[in-house]
Amino acid sequence: MSQVSSWVARWAPVVPAGEVLDLACGTGRHARHFAALGHAVLAVDRDAEALALAAGQGIVTQQFDLESDKMGSGPQDQTPVPIRAANQGLGSGPADLTPGLSPPRNQSGSGPADLTPFTPGRYAGIVVTNYLHRPLMAQLAASLRPDGVLIYETFAIGNEAFGKPSNPAFLLAPGELLDIARACGLRVLAFEDGYTATPKPAMVQRLCACGPVFPVRNALLDSFEHDF
Template sequence: MSKDASEWVRRFLPGVRPGGRVLDVACGSGRHLSLALGAGYVVTGIDRDTSRARDTLTGEAGRWPANVDLVELDLEDGSPFPVPAGTCDGVIVTNYLWRPLLPGIVAAVSHTGLLIYETFATGNGRFGKPSNPAFLLQPGELIDVVAGRLTPIAYEHVHLRDPDRYVQRIAAVGLKHDWLRDPPAF
């Protein structure tokens, strides 16, 4: 399943400290949990229905793997973000946007941590769903969200193909992340 992982997540996941704690927000099928687990991270996935992630992770290992925690809860019920500030070495969010959670997601990243975020952006409606502006990032929105808390390492607001879609994505690090002293080579 990790073969289906986002290219953006694959590119930046190595920036999480070895053996660190990775949180996947709205983890869906668990494709990024699987990738992170395979890379040696301790993983936590949150979703309103974790059954697909559970099936993916159990199926790949043939049993329930160690270093995995799945939390089933409705992220959109108005409750505060359920992860304490500064406790994650890596936070992954793909194909999900619920603006009230953005401050909590950013705050969850430790000072040496990394946020990897990729979701649909303005203009995507011409290709299909999502098309509701409430679920599409505006140009520069992720830059604004991390300002003052994390430092962007990479950012794009682009049209991708196969399938056609508009996405916005960012990789941003905590203020004491090693990449600020020694940037990665790609």
């Protein structure tokens, strides 16, 4: 099993109590990490074999193709929606669920494959690593609770010098992740854009951002002083 990303480990403690979405979870390294911290976790991936390895205590798995037609492909699906607007009018539909609880699922511990994992204002935390599909970004932000936290880390332009991914479609432009977060109405707690040598040489962008009512004192910046 792969080790937890140092970026995810660094920011996971600031995620408030409640349900966490591990998007494109792979074999579930981060799903297990958040479950160990006491969160209910929805782990989503399109690979059934990987999901079988991700399953565990406190983790509900859902096989879902995040790039399918179900997610929408028209221009309107790619427009950033500020989280303030996205979380208004939550008095009806699935968003009335108590924070931290998922919609009903079957007894096997797997979520229904025909339902999108995105629900406005649902998640206390969302974690995404080594995955980029730009049309999903607005839905990610809208699915955060107003006090929720997004932790994101993936490859950036320049990574082609070190291997895959090398397709520009899967590489972030300079500052792109930061720009997307701001366009979606998130407050940025931390952002990095550059070279990393571990776990292998790569160009990456890393972001931790939060909703508009996240208590700023909960960012726990002092606990990271040893990293600088």
